[in-house]
Amino acid sequence: MTTQTTEKTRTDLQATDVQATDVQATDLQTTVAKLEKAQVIEKPANTGEATTGATFEKLTCKECGTEYDAKALHVCEDVCFGPLEVSYDYELLRRTVTRETIQAGPNSIWRYRPFLPVATDNPIDVGTGMTPLVKSHRLARRLGLKNLYIKNDGVNMPTLSFKDRVVSVALTRAKELGFTTVSCASTGNLANSTAAIAAKAGLDCCVFIPSDLEAGKVLGTLIYSPTLMAVKGNYDQVNRLCSEVANTHGWGFVNINLRPYYSEGSKTLGFEVAEQLGWKLPDHIVAPLASGSLYTKIYKGFQEFIKVGLVEDKPVRFSGAQAEGCSPIAQAFREGRDFIAPVKPNTVAKSIAIGNPADGIYALELARKTNGNIESVTDSEIIEGIKLLAETEGIFTETAGGTTVAVLKKLVEEGKIDPDETTVVYITGNGLKTQEAVQSDVGQPLTIEPKLSSFEQALERSRTLERLEWQQVLV
Ligand SMILES: Cc1ncc(COP(=O)(O)O)c(C=O)c1O
Ligand SMILES: [Zn+2]
Helix, strand or coil: CCHHHHHHHHHHHHHCCCCHHHHCCCCHHHHHHHHHHHCCCCCCHHHCCCCCCCCEEEEEECCCCCEECCCCCCECCCCCCCEEEEEECHHHHHHHCCHHHHHCCCCCHHHHHHHCCCCCCCCCCCCCCCCCEEECCHHHHHHCCCEEEEEEHHHCCCCCECHHHHHHHHHHHHHHCCCCEEEEECCCHHHHHHHHHHHHHCCEEEEEEECCCCHHHHHHHHCCCCEEEEECCCHHHHHHHHHHHHHHHCCEECCCCCHHHHHHCCHHHHHHHHHHCCCCCCCEEEEECCCCHHHHHHHHHHHHHHHCCCCCCCCCEEEEEEECCECHHHHHHHHCCCCCCCCCCCCCCHHHCCCCCCCHHHHHHHHHHCCCCEEEECHHHHHHHHHHHHHHHCCCECHHHHHHHHHHHHHHHCCCCCCCCEEEEEECEEHHHHHHHCHHHCCCCCCCCCCHHHHHHHHHHHHHCCHHHHHHCCC
16 A cells, blocks of 8 residues: 555545544554455545435435435434435436436346445445346236236345345445444344345444344354344344444444435335336335335335336335234224334244334335235234245245235235236245244155155155145155
8 A cells, every 4th residue: 555545544534433433543554454444435425525426415304304414324313313314316317317227237236326325336236136026827816816926035145135135235335434344133134134245345244133033044144254143132122232332333233323325225126126017117016014114115216216207107005014923013004093002023924023113104104195005914824925925936935925925815805906906026035044934834755765666655645645744654
């Protein structure tokens, strides 16, 4: 590193609050090495200085409209403590973004970069996004729907859930803001994504999960060698602890102090569906709800495409899915309340077990204003939903997906989805991570001797038995 660059780095260090602690480091070389690891951009955005290539402007309070610089901040701390959301220069987007410029971009979420809150032209691209939108035939027929599509984020990269989208955005922004350690409070999938993408980006990582998660979620985090804190408590307790750590440690928590950036990543689930439907919006979507962020951001994605002229305006109904054992938003919807009463989660669907949902109130409003519904299903319906999707479409989803499919089925049975509507069901995670949930519902393989006679005998027996009784076939 040249002296000139070192001097520049020193100036930048002094100009930013995040690096203020680094300035105190006696060994400047160590500091510079740290910064190199974090690949801090020339003018870190938390200085409030303009960054070239940025189409986003400010953070705006969703409640009172107060504006803030685009820093690591998630609540309206000057006025009302409402949540902050990124606002963009939509005039600029309207002038510069076309269907062609998007299609000429990478085959990942970054084809929509002008709609995402990062300034760099070199984001962390681990191939996240552009997952299949599958036209359903067998599930559709089973349910009596004519135009059903499945958005399959169970095969998202790199960790097989939609969380790869939000984390790709959050960690790209974290680097721009100068963070060298990233973190999250997770129900499982977010920990997988944060650990994997931090590894790829060369960021230090410490993630927090409830201690009772499925083995696949735990191992699927540990493999990337983060520091993993398994907290003896539920997600809401983990989240509260993390808010305290965020205040004391100065780390970038993707879903706390970086939440305004993180949540924007979910808009790409709206953008992709619109693009994959031939630049059209569907009539109805069904998505799972935990904090409610994903659901509300799909809506924001559709609205932005309308606003800049990429798709025609039309009403889209938003329906949401929760597990009965953790359904604070569905309960409020059912009871016609306009507030969310927090609950203590108790469900097999651990990935969506958030008892005190940060965006619950916005999800509730959205379902009502779009003439959608929020429904909940029991754990056994969730398992049935997982099996139904697997048996009809060859897609093995996790418990969140089982919840969504089961709610889709329930809404059809209740006459709340019109068979002719173009309906998109969002499958957000992969079943290999939650094997425990279905272990006792899938039967066993037929164990046979390596002999033709043994095979024939087993085949004969298996034809006369229900699948779940196969294990009784002892040859
Ligand atoms: C697989 C899966 N689907 C859906 C969600 C819901 O996300 P949100 O908190 O944005 O509502 C989660 C949250 O962790 C998840 O892991
Ligand atoms: Zn406010």
